[in-house]
Amino acid sequence: MKRLEALAPKSADSYIKADPNIKDAVERNLQLVSDAELDIAMQLYKGMELRLGGDDESVLERVEPKLGKSIVSKLKERRKLRNALIHAYAESAYDKEAFAQAHGRDDIGAFIRKVNELMKASA
Numbered sequence: 001m002k003r004l005e006a007l008a009p010k011s012a013d014s015y016i017k018a019d020p021n022i023k024d025a026v027e028r029n030l031q032l033v034s035d036a037e038l039d040i041a042m043q044l045y046k047g048m049e050l051r052l053g054g055d056d057e058s059v060l061e062r063v064e065p066k067l068g069k070s071i072v073s074k075l076k077e078r079r080k081l082r083n084a085l086i087h088a089y090a091e092s093a094y095d096k097e098a099f100a101q102a103h104g105r106d107d108i109g110a111f112i113r114k115v116n117e118l119m120k121a122s123a
Helices: 002-007 012-017 020-047 056-067 069-086 095-103 106-122
Strands: none
Touching: 002 020, 012 095, 020 056, 020 069, 020 095, 020 106, 056 069, 056 106, 069 095, 069 106
């Protein structure tokens, strides 16, 4: 998260006009955050002894009662951006969304806190 804070330009216009290497670094960090969040959600899912299988969306829906609707909503937004970036959808204009997610990181901290609570409760 500190890396994102240091990398991301301070305004949406600056981000849109930023050096492509800066944008690539910000977007890559968001992808890594999204992948880590989904990996953790999968571990929670498995720990809940639920039927395994399904796509990202169904996993996130299953862990929503444990993580909370607002956290899962942000995870879904980040997965959507991650998929647009990874699959390089040519029609996607994701600069503003990437900027917003790079600066709206409160949900990442909330996710980490909630996972820690769940781990302590199960110990």
